Amino acid sequence: MSEFDQIFVTLKHWLLGQLANVVPGALLPVLSALLSIAAIIMVFATLFAIMTILERKGLGRIQNRFGPNRVGPFGFLQPAADGIKALIKEDLVPRAADKVVHLLAPVMLVVPALLVYAVLPIGRNMVAIDFDAGLLFFFAVGAASELAVFMAGWSSRNKYALLGAMRAVAQMVSYEIPLILSTVSVVMITGTLSPVKMVEAQVGQGGWLPAWFVFTPWGFAGFVLFMIAANAEANRSPFDLPEGESELVAGYFTEYSGFKFALFFLAEYLGLFAVSGLGITLFLGGWQAPFPALEFIPSWAWFFAKLLGLIVLFIWTRGTLPRLRVDQLMNFAWKFMLPLALINLLTAAVWHYMPPGSPRWLVCSGMVVGPYVLLGRGLLAGKHVAKRIYRYAE
Amino acid sequence: MLGEGIIKGMAETARNFLGSYVSAERLTTVQYPEERAPQIENARQFPFLVFDGQDPIQGLRCVGCQICEKECPPKCIYIVKSKDKRADYKGQLQLYPATFDIDLSVCMSCQICVEVCPFEAIKMDTAYELSTTDRFGGLLVNKTQLAKSNEHYRKIHPTDAAVSDTVLAAEVAKAQAKVKAEAETKAKAAAEAKAKVAASAGPQPAPALTV
Numbered sequence: 001m002s003e004f005d006q007i008f009v010t011l012k013h014w015l016l017g018q019l020a021n022v023v024p025g026a027l028l029p030v031l032s033a034l035l036s037i038a039a040i041i042m043v044f045a046t047l048f049a050i051m052t053i054l055e056r057k058g059l060g061r062i063q064n065r066f067g068p069n070r071v072g073p074f075g076f077l078q079p080a081a082d083g084i085k086a087l088i089k090e091d092l093v094p095r096a097a098d099k100v101v102h103l104l105a106p107v108m109l110v111v112p113a114l115l116v117y118a119v120l121p122i123g124r125n126m127v128a129i130d131f132d133a134g135l136l137f138f139f140a141v142g143a144a145s146e147l148a149v150f151m152a153g154w155s156s157r158n159k160y161a162l163l164g165a166m167r168a169v170a171q172m173v174s175y176e177i178p179l180i181l182s183t184v185s186v187v188m189i190t191g192t193l194s195p196v197k198m199v200e201a202q203v204g205q206g207g208w209l210p211a212w213f214v215f216t217p218w219g220f221a222g223f224v225l226f227m228i229a230a231n232a233e234a235n236r237s238p239f240d241l242p243e244g245e246s247e248l249v250a251g252y253f254t255e256y257s258g259f260k261f262a263l264f265f266l267a268e269y270l271g272l273f274a275v276s277g278l279g280i281t282l283f284l285g286g287w288q289a290p291f292p293a294l295e296f297i298p299s300w301a302w303f304f305a306k307l308l309g310l311i312v313l314f315i316w317t318r319g320t321l322p323r324l325r326v327d328q329l330m331n332f333a334w335k336f337m338l339p340l341a342l343i344n345l346l347t348a349a350v351w352h353y354m355p356p357g358s359p360r361w362l363v364c365s366g367m368v369v370g371p372y373v374l375l376g377r378g379l380l381a382g383k384h385v386a387k388r389i390y391r392y393a394e
Numbered sequence: 395m396l397g398e399g400i401i402k403g404m405a406e407t408a409r410n411f412l413g414s415y416v417s418a419e420r421l422t423t424v425q426y427p428e429e430r431a432p433q434i435e436n437a438r439q440f441p442f443l444v445f446d447g448q449d450p451i452q453g454l455r456c457v458g459c460q461i462c463e464k465e466c467p468p469k470c471i472y473i474v475k476s477k478d479k480r481a482d483y484k485g486q487l488q489l490y491p492a493t494f495d496i497d498l499s500v501c502m503s504c505q506i507c508v509e510v511c512p513f514e515a516i517k518m519d520t521a522y523e524l525s526t527t528d529r530f531g532g533l534l535v536n537k538t539q540l541a542k543s544n545e546h547y548r549k550i551h552p553t554d555a556a557v558s559d560t561v562l563a564a565e566v567a568k569a570q571a572k573v574k575a576e577a578e579t580k581a582k583a584a585a586e587a588k589a590k591v592a593a594s595a596g597p598q599p600a601p602a603l604t605v
Contacts, residue, residue: 061414062407066423320407376396
């Protein structure tokens with residue numbers, strides 16, 4: 001277990017040991033950071049490429065199509081073709097655009113998306129910075145992407161781009177609140193802001209289930225709220241209003257082409273992976289195996305297996321749900337997710353102070369299901385939910 | 395309850411996802427270069443000129459009347475009439491097109507040229523892979539490239555070709571009947587003239603007989 005589990009850590013230490021013979025010792029911390037950065041960029045950019053092809057093929061199959069199947073075996077080299085295409089495309093900048101901001105926006109979007117990986121533990125002893133306030137850092141840096149989105153929309157001097165950016169900012173600000181509130185319950189239970197310590201808090205077995213927070217009432221509710229909010233933060237369907245290709249062309253990146261467009265795409269997916277990784281760290285036991293018998297599989301493999309599972313879930317929901325309207329989106333965030341997230345904080349507190357046993361389970365489950373049913377009824381109240389009848393079409 | 399519809403929808407998409415790997419009839423995609431969807435009989439893409447017999451140029455039915463050139467909405471047909479005449483399928487002397495070009499990039503496949511042609515000479519082809527690497531010369535299709543046999547027409551549009559053949563056969567029959575009728579009237583006239591001559595000559599010897 002330990003050798004294969006720590007293979008990348010050992011490799012890095014060996015590389016640093018070799019480099020110590022060549023470069024002065026003062027440079028070694030910088031080199032160590034650079035090695036971690038290079039690994040993160042390589043791994044997650046590759047995952048981005050894998051996800052684009054998985055998503056296109058998965059969506060195709062959901063719609064009873066083949067999906068891309070021409071480049072390479074079963075079309076799995078399609079991302080390479082797409083990358084080359086993005087690189088050799090003409091880079092168009094509108095004449096009326098604010099050139100500097102227009103150029104900076106995609107860079108500004110990718111940088112925070114990459115920065116947040118610094119605090120994600122992707123395996124045992126595999127975290128770039130073991131930061132005490134890691135969770136705070138994650139959300140503080142992640143929030144910078146809203147600025148980049150608005151920069152892109154504003155600098156393009158395009159109505160669609162501006163509308164998309166306005167929508168994006170409204171949506172991201174609205175969903176940031178349930179996103180953060182759903183993680184606060186974990187902070188309350190573990191008493192730390194460090195992702196590494198949060199993973200350690202989920203070690204072991206609680207009965208026949210692993211001691212992951214998702215297998216508690218408040219953890220399950222928190223996980224679902226977190227994933228919905230993460231979906232909205234990543235601007236993915238059904239919350240893809242900022243892009244809304246059927247109404248806004250491409251939203252805030254309407255005026256981008258070539259590699260800048262690819263950067264937007266990359267930032268979107270990197271953000272999705274990062275926020276999924278945080279969900280894994282907070283609720284799904286991080287890099288831990290579900291059962292001790294499965295610990296021979298290295299910890300980083302467990303992390304990426306869980307990440308792939310969440311990616312499949314994201315693709316699946318994207319293939320299923322139609323896009324919401326702006327008012328539905330806002331209603332859902334403020335009238336449903338926010339109260340549920342607040343009640344979930346209370347549930348976590350009750351869970352913490354009640355003695356372990358079935359009464360705790362019953363009370364906390366009731367505190368999750370009751371508000372869900374009632375708030376859901378409130379959300380649907382006064383709405384005629386039935387098959388739509390068209391008077392003039394058909 | 396809230397979320398019920400989402401679960402149902404997710405089940406439906408999962409069924410589609412897995413079903414597309416199991417049953418082939420779910421996947422309606424025709425993988426084009428390797429396989430082609432069958433065309434319906436009335437498919438039409440681009441006109442061609444029908445010829446009878448063996449020689450594509452000599453057998454062209456077109457008489458260069460230029461009706462199609464005038465009727466073509468996007469004006470993609472260019473015809474130059476010949477100076478001399480040659481016999482058509484019913485043996486009548488007709489002009490023929492010295493030049494007959496159609497610009498493939500301008501043609502809109504409306505079939506009006508086919509509708510207006512009184513000679514069943516221009517018809518619509520079903521071939522659709524018409525791309526070329528030369529965007530100027532390659533897209534201007536000349537008389538030689540346009541000429542296709544009546545057998546080809548019978549193959550791609552059997553019903554229309556049968557109607558067309560009937561019309562032409564009727565034309566030929568009419569022409570032959572006319573020739574025959576003319577020949578008969580001529581023969582009759584000749585016979586009458588002979589009879590007249592005989593009649594005018596006849597009475598003369600008669601008196602001699604009576605005398």
